[in-house]
Amino acid sequence: MGSEGFDKLSLDSIRQTLIGLEDTIIFSLIARAKFPLNSPAYDPNANKNVSFPGSLMEFLVKGAEAVQSQGGRYQTPEEVPFFPDGLPSAIICTSNCLQILPPAAASISVNKNIWDIYVNQFLPLLAAKGDDGNYALAVASDLVCLQAISRRIHYGKYVAEVKFRGAPEAYTAAIRAKDRDALMNMLTDEKVEAMVKQRVQKKAMVFGQEVTLSVTSNNSSNYKVDPSLVYRLYDEWIIPLTKEVEVQYLLRRLD
Numbered sequence: 001m002g003s004e005g006f007d008k009l010s011l012d013s014i015r016q017t018l019i020g021l022e023d024t025i026i027f028s029l030i031a032r033a034k035f036p037l038n039s040p041a042y043d044p045n046a047n048k049n050v051s052f053p054g055s056l057m058e059f060l061v062k063g064a065e066a067v068q069s070q071g072g073r074y075q076t077p078e079e080v081p082f083f084p085d086g087l088p089s090a091i092i093c094t095s096n097c098l099q100i101l102p103p104a105a106a107s108i109s110v111n112k113n114i115w116d117i118y119v120n121q122f123l124p125l126l127a128a129k130g131d132d133g134n135y136a137l138a139v140a141s142d143l144v145c146l147q148a149i150s151r152r153i154h155y156g157k158y159v160a161e162v163k164f165r166g167a168p169e170a171y172t173a174a175i176r177a178k179d180r181d182a183l184m185n186m187l188t189d190e191k192v193e194a195m196v197k198q199r200v201q202k203k204a205m206v207f208g209q210e211v212t213l214s215v216t217s218n219n220s221s222n223y224k225v226d227p228s229l230v231y232r233l234y235d236e237w238i239i240p241l242t243k244e245v246e247v248q249y250l251l252r253r254l255d
């Protein structure tokens with residue numbers, strides 16, 4: 001998002017972007033679900049190659065982020081690396097180089113939470129048990145999921161900025177008081193959250209249905225990804241982490 005566009009930003013336009021990211025996230029989950037869990041890819045102890053520490057997934061994600069960083073991926077507040085330490089600089093400055101949000105926005109990241117939830121809680125629910133040896137393909141698919149989920153959650157920085165601009169006095173008072181609960185109450189819109197969760201569950205049913213040429217109606221209830229799991233992903237993890245990003249952003253807004 002270019003800085004010239006920020007002033008035209010509205011909550012509706014940001015929400016439209018988040019709706020678009022729902023599709024990206026759900027299709028990335030469908031792609032990952034094609035592989036079994038392949039647990040050795042996530043186990044640092046399964047890696048006997050001492051040339052790199054950590055799991056195969058950590059090794060592959062670090063390498064991918066290093067290349068993408070040189071291409072300028074991490075020049076906007078919503079694009080946050082999972083392994084920021086030692087990332088090479090961008091070799092080009094894209095239009096997004098311009099300062100969009102206050103400098104403190106760049107330091108806000110909940111990627112450690114996202115990684116831990118995804119690897120240790122969500123992935124075992126998404127992928128079938130088993131090991132087909134396609135570790136690099138499965139991890140490449142994981143990275144697409146993680147980056148889409150992270151982008152969606154860190155879009156909370158823009159949401160918070162628009163909300164701040166909509167009620168600067170009220171937010172300033174809560175920020176000055178470092179009142180996290182007040183900020184959380186002010187930024188929460190339960191009606192919108194409910195619509196988001198219902199919509200992603202329905203999208204998982206539509207996008208994840210098996211398409212056949214059978215003349216009979218396709219009323220099978222087997223989906224490529226469990227729609228109730230997608231609902232839970234948003235309910236227990238994506239929405240709460242988005243709001244956490246909003247609160248962290250607001251607490252730094254007046255720095």
Ligand SMILES: C=C(O[C@@H]1C=C(C(=O)O)C=C[C@H]1O)C(=O)O
Nearest residue numbers: 159187188189192193196239242
């Ligand atoms: C993102 C927003 O802020 C909060 C988080 C939401 C979400 O993560 O889906 C939805 C509504 C709000 O409670 C918003 O207001 O759109």
